[in-house]
Amino acid sequence: MTAPLSLWFDQLPDLAPLEPLDGDAQADVVVVGGGLTGLWTAYYLLESDPSLDVLVIEAEVVGFGASGRNGGWCSALLPVSGDELARLHGRDAAAAMRAAMRDTVVEVGGVAAAEQIECGFAFGGTVTLARNRPQLERVAEGVSTDARWGDESHLLGADGVEEHIRATSVVGGSYTPDSARIQPLRLVRGLLDVVLSRGARVAEGTRALRLSPRAVVTDHGIVRARYVVRATEAWSAHLAGSGREVAPVYSHMIATEPLPPEVWAQIGLDRAQTFTDARNLIVYGQRTTDDRIAFGGRGAPYHVGSSIRPEHDQARATAAHLARELVDLFPVLERAEITHHWGGPLGVHRDWHPSVGLDDDGIGWAGGYVGDGVAMTNLAGRTLADLITGSDSELTRLPWVGHRSPAWEPEPLRWAGITATRKATTWADRTEARTGHASRWSGLLEHVLGH
Numbered sequence: 001m002t003a004p005l006s007l008w009f010d011q012l013p014d015l016a017p018l019e020p021l022d023g024d025a026q027a028d029v030v031v032v033g034g035g036l037t038g039l040w041t042a043y044y045l046l047e048s049d050p051s052l053d054v055l056v057i058e059a060e061v062v063g064f065g066a067s068g069r070n071g072g073w074c075s076a077l078l079p080v081s082g083d084e085l086a087r088l089h090g091r092d093a094a095a096a097m098r099a100a101m102r103d104t105v106v107e108v109g110g111v112a113a114a115e116q117i118e119c120g121f122a123f124g125g126t127v128t129l130a131r132n133r134p135q136l137e138r139v140a141e142g143v144s145t146d147a148r149w150g151d152e153s154h155l156l157g158a159d160g161v162e163e164h165i166r167a168t169s170v171v172g173g174s175y176t177p178d179s180a181r182i183q184p185l186r187l188v189r190g191l192l193d194v195v196l197s198r199g200a201r202v203a204e205g206t207r208a209l210r211l212s213p214r215a216v217v218t219d220h221g222i223v224r225a226r227y228v229v230r231a232t233e234a235w236s237a238h239l240a241g242s243g244r245e246v247a248p249v250y251s252h253m254i255a256t257e258p259l260p261p262e263v264w265a266q267i268g269l270d271r272a273q274t275f276t277d278a279r280n281l282i283v284y285g286q287r288t289t290d291d292r293i294a295f296g297g298r299g300a301p302y303h304v305g306s307s308i309r310p311e312h313d314q315a316r317a318t319a320a321h322l323a324r325e326l327v328d329l330f331p332v333l334e335r336a337e338i339t340h341h342w343g344g345p346l347g348v349h350r351d352w353h354p355s356v357g358l359d360d361d362g363i364g365w366a367g368g369y370v371g372d373g374v375a376m377t378n379l380a381g382r383t384l385a386d387l388i389t390g391s392d393s394e395l396t397r398l399p400w401v402g403h404r405s406p407a408w409e410p411e412p413l414r415w416a417g418i419t420a421t422r423k424a425t426t427w428a429d430r431t432e433a434r435t436g437h438a439s440r441w442s443g444l445l446e447h448v449l450g451h
Helices: 036-048 082-089 091-114 133-148 158-162 184-197 233-238 261-267 312-329 373-389 413-435 440-449
Strands: 025-032 054-057 073-075 126-130 154-157 172-176 179-181 201-203 208-212 215-218 221-230 247-256 274-277 283-287 293-298 338-348 355-358 363-367
Touching: 025 036, 036 054, 036 184, 036 363, 036 373, 054 221, 073 091, 073 373, 082 091, 082 133, 091 179, 091 184, 091 373, 126 133, 133 154, 133 172, 154 158, 158 172, 179 274, 184 201, 208 221, 221 373, 233 247, 233 338, 233 363, 247 312, 283 312, 293 312, 312 338, 355 373, 363 373
Parallel strands: 025 054, 025 221, 054 201, 126 274, 221 363
Antiparallel strands: 073 179, 126 172, 154 172, 208 215, 215 221, 247 293, 247 338, 274 283, 283 293, 355 363
8 A cells, every 4th residue: 555645646646846946937827836827827928918927836746635535525625514504695696606606517518518628527426425413404405505506416325425425224215416536636737738739837946935016026026916826725824924723623534445346236336436425534536547536535534733744653553543534434335455545634714715816915815715725616616717807707706705814823733723623523423323313413514614
């Protein structure tokens, strides 16, 4: 079992490195972060105005962060519910945001097709399993909530779930078509090729040290630009002045060896549906383009001071836990080899509310996606392009534009709060599995986590 950056990187072994910044530079727009947010922003800026000089700088390699390590779900999910959006911004704004997310899944697939980006985009939808009574109650409530916001979601009995996926102990579930499976790094690298072909400059191995109006100080020189875009997600916590804006919270994944047809006949996922269940501590999976299962979950410890560092020992322990959970779902995988395990940080705002915006001083930002960033990065890139070019579009009036989340508490209070929530989530799942009744922690977690 190896530990590369991710399975997705292992599937693209011959990536050509890009040169770092060569001293001071100028641009119309400098984008800090070579992930999906940064590349989508560059893509739509150049689509709007091909004459723009756009420079993207990346501290490591393009796709190094969550964009190249995620679970490969391009979904209409948001970490903040429609009901919470309505409470904060009004019903019409919440409905517009939900509609925008549904449209964004279609947009990503459309761009991938138009630009001939072979990223395994498969519009198979998502099936959510309920494996005990409390989970079934949450699924049913979710379907009811979806209906209020125009989201297509279907409540399923156990037989209905089996038409999509066959797992143990299933008592029901739900299905939504507003989700697609992708190989995320292929999408990232495909976008890179497109923006380079249209005149964007991309510098790898160039670390931003400080962002300010009209300038970014890097370890290779100063970039002066009219607009500066922060597209660093979890790594924003390490930028000067942004230490309490976002908390890096880890998620980990494993991947099996390619599975033979007789195994898939027992599991399902014939249309490349993505899957999860309704436990409190989120898990997620997909059938990959080469017939593996890639399976992940949150719950790894948060580190004091929002530090981001290699976690080889922790990753191995988490991989073993995920392997047990996967076999619990699909006993046919008991002898399947786990060939890959990896992890990485997600960016979480204090109120779990993602945001995008452009300040009067020319600094733009996007982030706080939690684990739903593949589609949201596209919506953020389109919105930032409209804000920068001065387009008064429907996107610039969505309720996440200009939203300011409260700052995280100073340490060690931040560590204590995040750690307590993680442990309470684990405890709630164990209690519900043992008793068949909703844990008293579940309602509290829905309030704290904004679900």
